[in-house]
Amino acid sequence: MSEAHYGFVNTPIYRGSTVLFKTLDDLEHHRARYTYGTEGTPTIESLESAWTAITGAAGTVVCPSGLGAVALALMSTLSHGEHLLMPDSVYLPSRSLCSNLLERFGVETTFYDPLLGARLESLVRPNTSTIFLESPGSQTFEVQDVPSITEFAARRGIKTVIDNTWATPLFFSAHEHGCDLSVEAGTKYLGGHSDLLLGLVSASAAAWPALKKTAQSLAMVPGAEDCYLALRGMRTLHIRLEEAQTRGLEMAHWLQSQPEVMTILHPSFPSCPGHEHWKRDFKGSTGLFSIVLRPGFTRQGLSDMLDHLSVFGMGYSWGGFESLILPFDCSSYRTATRWNPGGFGLRLQIGLEDIEDLQADLREGLDRLSASTRVPLR
């Protein structure tokens, strides 16, 4: 590719709508390498082809956010009157997409227990066209038995779409495990610096034509700068993920030994639901996991802890350079399973700061939590 750019090693940022045709004949036959901004640019194509190579897919389309990528993937597999199976542990905005938008277009969604595995087949209806998976689940980290689900889905002609953002293709090979479409929020580890929004959908050969057609119809193209930043992120993704894995594990093990912490929801820990599937199917873990605190702490104690952290920030998203902490409670919206872990849930994104600083920040926070509530610790 670099010969096309005078030898420069990176594909430049191509911005633009109009592409000029040389002759009337070329225009009438759309005879040109590029024809219009929404149909592709060298910057977008570089990103798509690199992602296709990393995922082992037949093709990739990109769009302006991870949630947009979930919508695009589902719109390429579903039609009016069809039925969708969605894991109860799915990313909350993906859940809202089904209830608020897909329902209006005549698609009915059933939420299912993410740990059902092959038993999910009992929820299949004659009009079930798509099974969505997200593994591990958002916030609660249930690891799904992906091969058992894609096995019966393929046998019955049902398409499977997975949100693979947590593991990325480097730590979980979605297409090798039978998924037709795989979604990645490039906003997270691919971008890696909390400075862009991007989504990618990769497809198996069978699912590719419908995905490409849907993407062309919607023309939800990301900005050139964001594609460029994602391409740059891809150069170091493997190194950053290894580091995220090491640091995530170090912090999770340290948290396990803190008396205020009851449960570690990290896929590589046996205490995480579906841990055995992570062990069998994944090549690694990343720097995002959750903990459940012991019962009995108060809301006041929790705000004393969280309001005064100095290294950890409180905010949405993850996968960047900075550490984040987020309280969560899924009990009000889950419908197929019950979220009732006993104590407060906290999700942690471990960034690149000094590990000792991270531990000191949390230790001081846990001291503030314990100080405002008298909970007997072991």
Ligand SMILES: *Cc1c(COP(=O)(O)O)cnc(C)c1O
């Ligand atoms: C963040 C996230 C998304 C959405 O990505 P955005 O780019 O923020 O829209 C989708 N799925 C998962 C699992 C996520 O964590």
